[in-house]
Amino acid sequence: MEQRRNEAVCESTIGELRRPIKPERAQAAIPANALKSPGLLLATASATCALISLDTNIVAVSLPSIARAFHAGFADVEWVVSAYMVSFASCLLPMGGLADRYGRRRMLVLGLVVFALASLGCGLAPGVAVLNVSRAFKGVGAAMLLTAALAVIAHAFPGPRERARAWAIWGMTMGIATTIAPLVGGVITQWVGWRWIFLLNLPVCGFLAACARRVVPESRNPHAQRVDFAGSVLFGVGLACGIWALIGTQSAGWHGAATVARFGACVLLIAGFVVVEKRLAHAVIDLSLFSQARFVAAVLGMFGYAACAQVMMTFLPLYLQNAFEWSPVAAGVGMLPFALSMIAGPYLGARIARRFRGATSTLSIGLGLVGIGNLATAALAPAGHYAWVALGMIVTGLGAGVLNGDTQKAIMACVPAHRTGMASGISTTTRFTAIVSSVGVLGAVLAARTRGALDATAACAHAVSACVDASFMSDLLAGDLAHALARVAPEGRAAMAGAAPASFASGFAAALAVAGVLAVAVALAVWLLSGRRAEA
Template structure:
């Protein structure tokens, strides 16, 4: 028995550390974006693609990766994912151009999808039920919180002291250690009844997501009313409809659509989407805001993110205390309302140049995010049978990262549009000065490269434009946060409505899995 417990601990440590590596790598890059922009003289759209190329590939591959883990073995997929992640990290660290960096980031997203779904399935398959399972997910959640906490500071330190390339190159020894640990401690497991791989569904979903994000990122330049933006969005919608139709017709689909007939399951997925779209996405935009609006260095921006990250670590403890008093659905709604309130507060004070007030908003948003991080994961996994844990982890993580990448596109477009309008409305930006600015000036300012973008201007003009750019970016950031706050509030209402609807229906049994019986 003692040997079994020791083995389980090593398995949990390896799988949780693997997930933490993904979270760390996902969040650590944001602090380095201005440095990457300066290296490649990149525009704001180019910088968005450094995040989005990874996220699109990641989210597109999560569902098929979950199915592959069930079919071919979770340990095998974990080791293969580590190999892909290792090689892609090397490619990112050595990339000679922004385009090649984006390609390496996309390959890294594929490896990350294989890693995350396999690791989550290993945990779910090893710890079956009762207190053991609860403790396992608590350990996993703690690892995620710690990775989220240290990511901005780690990114800032590495970027400022070693250079942004080392953010990727330092993954290499970590991958080697995790591969050795997985080979030794994790036992192979798979779903013996797994069906054929859904290649058509995988391609349709991936293309739909990529086209949709492409449309959102390029819309500020192409125009929201342009035929090009409309064509991309329409094609994405048609591909998504095709994906749903394929899932309906296939006997062994990647997604069991019957699950979406359960209001509680839909509420859990919706809460996960809201949490990621309205809170986790701030890990991308907050570092840009702190560096652009306050003029902070990479390390200072990383330190400035700590109130948000530390609140995310404290959030689960708040959730555990509330869980003794309220139902899980009420908890999900409360977390979303906290996120909405935090975003609203931060938006209200974004232009006040007061870090203390901004930090208060970060803490509020972080508490809501921490409250939802583990609870949404558990709620989704609870509705899927053990032999399809790969599918469950695929649904959960696909929802999370699809929400992030969609939100990066939408909020990034709002941020860019509002910043541009605010900048050209500033009194410092006279018609004479405006004529001296390059066509991509503001795009490079958004990416954090104002020093290079204004290098050709006289010193006095540069100083004046820097102040205007900082204030304008704060205005754009606030506009994006107002939208995120409204979205979080609406999703909280939807989750509450679905919970009320579930309480009026008889308990459903889907795919041999019994949903939670706690009151709504």
């Protein structure tokens, strides 16, 4: 099952396939036995994708350390994740088309250069603003790398047997990277310093670029379709405005003029994106696909998976460090129940698929497990007992593993073979859009509930209540408790030091409850859409 999913994922990088391409017109694939070093080619492309996965999931553990280094607020810390995700999600589809048009190896090497330079900017950033701008450029480089690397594998291994083996190795590499990312991030952050999370990318990128130039042959599609830059820009800027509005609610409020203006710009830009996609023959998304109930159910499944399960890779390290006051290494180890259960999840998904014989049924059950796990963790988080929280994490991880094995496959099964590039592009873009949107929404819930819990404490109700302002809350949520406590009068500091972690745990529980309810709601929607398709 995982093997078939990996094969489907690769198609997202063969370009923005809008029409069938006659076999005799497309550039012929290179037989695996004709490659000088097929093993090295596969290792280079797989390691490049693993670098992206590692970088995507490694940063969350370092967020409190970054906040303390720059005395950055919670909104700034959210942008460390969101700037990367927004640019990544916005650039995936156009980069695939550019790789087909101008050369996949060229795009791979250029992507490594961009990724390395952006990593250097992150590692040397003098402040959080430079860090976040560098993270945005890093997302562009990551989109170039992912699309080019997967296209290289798909082009180099055309035969069913060698392609299946290649994607199995690729999938194993990605799974290992995702599993070890929190622990690696914790070790580097605590023992070397958070800046080396980014700086260590430089020699890795240099080595991979040298390997790519040596073992990856150039390939392109001479009849690739024109890239839809207008649609990509409208979507990317609209998404950024929406995330800006969500993150900005912590200072501007939900009804503030700035929030309303940002949400308004988001709506207008996304509406413009829809208009452009309807008019262009080479649009990045064929909106007519959304008239199919099965396709909508599959996309909803991907959205729910990313928004309610994958987003925990960002929030769980914050919770473990802020609520338990754990070190980065301890937080990385504390993430293992979630990560390891994700590995076991696909095997559970295979058994569910055999039992119920329907992709949407598997999606519904997986989302249900995510919802139950999140709700259980939300109920147990305020108590402050890690063992019970870990049980909830395991349930959520199992559900995430089930979905990780089937969401992509369900989307790909809804479209004809010549549209798989675009469909998989929609899938991947949905994944990262859901993550970044969920970071904004759940972050706002976390901030509001933490403030409410802190206001309700006896300590906050008396002498220190005046000290709990927006700056205090921003530092607390970002993980810089020491800087937040410096604003509190000495006589109330001890009481606040105990109340603040408990209040954060309460806020985290509220955010998880929202994610749990959303997962259950999406599971029900997917189930109903499946029934509607059956009746039709």
